[in-house]
Amino acid sequence: MAFRVIKGTFHIAGYAPDGDSVRFKAANPAWWSLLDGPKVGLNAKQHAQLRIEAIDTLETHFETFHQPLDLADQATEFLLRQLGITEVQWNATRTKVTHARDGTPGFIITRTTERNRRPVAFVYAGRTERADGSEVFLDRRLIRRSINYRTLWAGMAYPTYYQGLFYDLRDTLTSAVLKARAERLGVWRRDRTTRGFEVDGVDGLMNVVVVGIQHTQGRMEFNPLASTVLHGGDHLIVLGSSRTLKELEQAAK
Numbered sequence: 681m682a683f684r685v686i687k688g689t690f691h692i693a694g695y696a697p698d699g700d701s702v703r704f705k706a707a708n709p710a711w712w713s714l715l716d717g718p719k720v721g722l723n724a725k726q727h728a729q730l731r732i733e734a735i736d737t738l739e740t741h742f743e744t745f746h747q748p749l750d751l752a753d754q755a756t757e758f759l760l761r762q763l764g765i766t767e768v769q770w771n772a773t774r775t776k777v778t779h780a781r782d783g784t785p786g787f788i789i790t791r792t793t794e795r796n797r798r799p800v801a802f803v804y805a806g807r808t809e810r811a812d813g814s815e816v817f818l819d820r821r822l823i824r825r826s827i828n829y830r831t832l833w834a835g836m837a838y839p840t841y842y843q844g845l846f847y848d849l850r851d852t853l854t855s856a857v858l859k860a861r862a863e864r865l866g867v868w869r870r871d872r873t874t875r876g877f878e879v880d881g882v883d884g885l886m887n888v889v890v891v892g893i894q895h896t897q898g899r900m901e902f903n904p905l906a907s908t909v910l911h912g913g914d915h916l917i918v919l920g921s922s923r924t925l926k927e928l929e930q931a932a933k
Contacts, residue, residue: 685811699755701731701798731798765780787807802822873917890904891919
């Protein structure tokens with residue numbers, strides 16, 4: 681299925697944006713019906729929550745948990761700057777934006793939604809001469825202009841590729857990741873995921889949430905079942921309280 685250009689505006693007031701997701705209002709909501717996958721979820725303001733393709737930033741507020749907040753907040757602020765959103769004010773717990781100069785113009789390139797009804801999108805600030813709703817050939821040049829690519833280039837996110845992303849586009853994005861990692865930018869300054877760790881059994885993981893597994897062959901598996909078998913060299917992506925994550929960190933040493 682072809683990618684399409686959808687023009688609109690970006691919004692954060694009244695929401696809880698982070699580094700890899702933001703609200704978007706299409707100038708013409710009719711274009712949402714052309715996407716593959718579940719029907720796009722829209723609220724009363726006709727805002728859709730985007731899932732920004734290929735990037736996974738640290739959590740600022742997942743239920744009652746968060747990951748290192750300095751890096752998570754940096755990713756959020758990076759996204760908002762890229763979108764041209766200014767005068768951002770948060771509530772006391774920094775879980776909701778109370779005021780912002782948002783509604784900035786931009787467009788997305790997308791072709792599908794994911795299971796939570798979010799368009800999986802490449803995100804662009806500003807205007808384009810391409811016709812709204814038109815089909816577009818997404819090539820390496822266009823990928824490099826995206827906020828997705830810039831986020832990886834700056835080391836603000838880990839790479840997370842949805843199934844079906846074309847290999848040449850994935851390779852272009854991965855080149856940005858390799859550059860950021862080599863220069864130890866952003867998350868790569870403190871990254872320890874490649875060190876690996878051992879556990880004696882499932883009991884050792886009961887107090888953390890296993891978000892995903894990166895298997896040795898590079899395949900990402902999200903929300904794995906309890907029956908999933910781990911192999912040597914697999915890497916876990918987990919969430920948990922400060923205490924349980926520290927315990928897991930000690931086990932990894």
